[in-house]
Amino acid sequence: MPVEVRLPTVLRPHAGGQSTVVATGDTIGEVLADLVRNYPAMAGQVLTDDGTLHRFVNVYVDDDDVRYLEQLATKVPDGATVSILPAVAGGCGR
Amino acid sequence: MLRLPAQVYTEIVGHCLSGLPDEACGLLGGDPATGAVARCYPTRNLAASAKLYEVDPGQHLRADRDAEANGMAIIGVFHSHTHTDAYPSPTDVAQAPDPGWHYVLVSLRDSHPMVRSYRIIGGRIDEEPVIVGAGPGERAR
Numbered sequence: 001m002p003v004e005v006r007l008p009t010v011l012r013p014h015a016g017g018q019s020t021v022v023a024t025g026d027t028i029g030e031v032l033a034d035l036v037r038n039y040p041a042m043a044g045q046v047l048t049d050d051g052t053l054h055r056f057v058n059v060y061v062d063d064d065d066v067r068y069l070e071q072l073a074t075k076v077p078d079g080a081t082v083s084i085l086p087a088v089a090g091g092c093g094r
Numbered sequence: 095m096l097r098l099p100a101q102v103y104t105e106i107v108g109h110c111l112s113g114l115p116d117e118a119c120g121l122l123g124g125d126p127a128t129g130a131v132a133r134c135y136p137t138r139n140l141a142a143s144a145k146l147y148e149v150d151p152g153q154h155l156r157a158d159r160d161a162e163a164n165g166m167a168i169i170g171v172f173h174s175h176t177h178t179d180a181y182p183s184p185t186d187v188a189q190a191p192d193p194g195w196h197y198v199l200v201s202l203r204d205s206h207p208m209v210r211s212y213r214i215i216g217g218r219i220d221e222e223p224v225i226v227g228a229g230p231g232e233r234a235r
Binding site for chain 2: 008009010056058060063065067083085086087088089090091092093094
């Protein structure tokens with residue numbers, strides 16, 4: 001099932017500058033795998049080498065962060081929008 | 095260059111002070127082309143720490159949508175250092191999410207807050223001027 005995926009500015013150059021693309025899948029894992037298939041330069045920035053969600057991004061189905069749902073197994077309902085944003089963190093560290 | 099309306103500057107510093115003793119954080123909405131900030135989005139620090147910050151992802155999503163709906167974009171992030179300089183730490187540099195963003199540091203170490211801004215590209219840190227009071231009808235200083 002095709003869904004709309006909103007990209008953060010840092011990933012847009014890998015999709016020809018588009019802010020929104022279409023990817024296919026019934027779960028977040030399938031949608032992200034399709035995204036990386038279509039735009040291979042995103043590999044390693046969205047999913048890790050072992051296929052898990054990269055810790056430097058947050059992924060949402062509509063308003064919900066998938067880390068608090070079923071992560072990559074989270075279902076993507078018909079008509080939902082998937083959003084990817086950078087995880088924003090840091091600090092003095094000491 | 096980062097342009098902060100006086101109201102936004104006040105919101106940034108106020109949010110950082112109210113977060114003590116922990117670090118505080120938030121996002122900045124504005125024009126990516128000019129570095130003019132129009133809106134401050136204070137967020138929760140999910141790390142709840144005096145050494146680390148993590149912007150609440152749900153608040154980030156809402157801020158991103160609000161900025162886009164108002165013809166802006168999220169163009170930067172601010173956070174406080176409660177007991178160190180207003181300078182990006184190795185943690186800040188390693189986790190800087192977007193080379194196009196402005197990284198605002200607020201040091202609360204001394205008696206007066208110190209606000210500075212940086213670009214962080216490929217691990218390189220460059221300080222940039224901060225102009226306060228660049229909003230409509232405000233005089234730059």
